[in-house]
Amino acid sequence: MPLRTTPLIALALAATSLAACGGSGPAExxxxxxxxxxxxxxxxxAPTKALARESDQLFTxxxxxxxxxxxxxHGGEIAVERYGEGYGPQTRFISWSMAKTVTAVMIGMLVADGQLRLDAPAPVPRWQRTGDPRAEITLRQLLQMRSGLEHTEAGDPPYESSEVRMLFLxxxxxxxxxxxxxxxxxxxxSRFEYSSNTTVILADIAARALTESTNPDARRKAVADYLQARLFGPLGMTSAVPEFDRAGTLIGGSLIHANxxxxxxxxxxxxxxGSVKGEQLVPRQWVxxxxxPSPASPHYGLQTWLNRPLPDGEEHPLFPDRAPHSAFSAIGHMGQYIFVSPSQKLTVVRLGHSDAPERKAMLQQLADIIELYPAG
Structure with a gap:
């Protein structure tokens, strides 16, 4: 007499069969x-485990x-803090071009002090000679990287770069x-052209506004004292170390160190x-x-990158498709970022070393962290 299979046994057999075929669901x-x-x-x-996992993957x-x-x-409190092997809270990291945003803040303070005017011709003595067309370049145009000066930021070979020639040659x-x-x-x-050399011009303008002396030590001291008294000191940036060239000019586009x-x-x-603990350190209007956005570049303000969309097909240094368009960033060579998203109450600092292809992937991982925070 043949055995009869009850519905319960049939269900168990089916489940066993599915398990054998790999139908066990997603892997943990x-x-x-x-x-x-x-x-x-x-x-x-943000969810602790998700935040831990996404942050961990940025390192691993x-x-x-x-x-x-x-x-x-988040909201002014540390949510995540982690360092790679050999680095820690006291390590000073090089800014590279994040320094440009610091220089813009210094210029803004001098504008507020009445020492400089944003829409006046830039006070560069060399350009003031009769008939020199560069006399028309304004301070605003320098800040927005649209001076029109001849420049090649990244040359091939590197020693053909205007930036490399200025910094090292x-x-x-x-x-x-x-x-x-x-x-x-x-x-x-008329056009946007990113230029580290332009920021050095701004740093020189700041030195000239702070001292009439051409002595390198006097220029260096005037700018360093101003930054310490007006910015680094009140902010509590006790680790900040700015670098100067032999002429006493702040290397304001590349070389400030801080933890x-x-x-x-x-x-x-x-x-x-611009506010710190209730004190308006930098004029709100300047920030x-x-x-x-500059008229020549929707993704750039005054020495600061904006998370604003670009026309189709143009590569963006941030990720406007994954974070609020009100977000902005100071960005430095090889993957230094201070990313700020006011609507998410976020400030994110990532420091390290990533080449161009790695930077694209790293930015998406950084966006994975930022997306865990809702916009207000």
Missing amino acids: EPPLSEEALAAVKDDPG LDGLGDTRALVVL DGRDDMADYATAQPLEAEPG ARDWAKFGEMLRNK EEMLE
Whole structure:
């Protein structure tokens, strides 16, 4: 007599068959390491485990380069802090071009002091000779990278780059002299061209506004004292060390050193429109001006990158498709970022070393962290 299969037995057999065919559902994610969990603080403002995992992957995934520091502030409090091997809270990291945004803040303070005028011709003595078309270049145009001066930021080979020549070759002893000597290649104001040399011109303008002396030591002291008294000191950026060339000009487009927490303090000040603990350190109007898109570049303000969309097909240095368009960033060579998103109450500092292909992947991982925070 044949055996009869009951419905219950049939269901069990079917389940066994499905399991044998690999129908066991999605694989579980690997457990988080103690280091990954320890990096996330109490009440981080986002799901703790998700934040720990995405932050961990910024350090551990292949193809992203070398992340050496990550600090995430939410609402002014540290949500995540982690360092790569050999680095820590006291490590001073080079700014590279994040320094440009610091220089813009210094210029804004001098404008507020009445020492400079934003829409007046830039006070560069060399350009004031009769008939020199560079006399039309305004301070605003320099800040927005649309001076029209001849420039190649990244040459191939590298020694053909105007920036490399200024920093390391024939311009290194007096960088402002080298930068201001360049002729026009376009009408001032007509087009955007990113230029580290332009920021050195701004730093030289700041020195001239602060002292009439041409003595390098006097110029160096005037700018360093001003930055300390008006910015670094009140912000509590105790680790900040600016570098100067032999002529006493701040290398304001490339070389300021500070630890990750201090870079986060700078970003947090900008998130709060220039206010620090209730004190208006930088005029609110100036910070708002820094975040206004240039007529020649919707993704650039005053020495500051904006998370605004570009026309189709143009590569963006940030990720306007994954974060609010009100967000902005100071960006430095090889993957230094102070990313600020006011509507998410976020300031994110990532410091490290990533080449161009790695930087694209690393930015998407950074966006994975930022997307965990809702916009207000």
